[in-house]
Amino acid sequence: MVAALLILVPVVVVVAWAFFRFAPAHAERKRVLFFNVTSLIVALAIAAAWTVRTYLVMSSTVDSAWWPVISALGALFVIPLVLALAAIMRNFVIFRRGADGSRQ
DSSP: OHHHHHHHHHHHHHHHHHHHHTOOSSSOHHHHHHHHHHHHHHHHHHHHHHHHHHHHHHTTSTTGGGHHHHHHHHHHHHHHHHHHHHHHHIIIIISOTTTTSOOO
16 A cells, blocks of 8 residues: 555656646647546546545445555546546647647
8 A cells, every 4th residue: 555655645646747838839829728627537536436435335245444545546546537537538629720720
């Protein structure tokens, strides 16, 4: 568990930093900011759903004391995954260069 935390916490930090740092410069700032905030909200909502699901599944078992640990590890896995997928969508699908008809 400690090894997973030592790996996943820096991964979350680096992916979150890269997600906001490497936003497309050629797109409208307000639209990119809206997409970034929406993506972050979606990532946190999926992590919260994972936590609730883990609680509901594990609370009645003999391993009920471990549900917070499993929830935290799952959230630390889900958040960078969703942000990475959102970054790929943002940079290569939604805000790609030349999408507005003018090639640069």
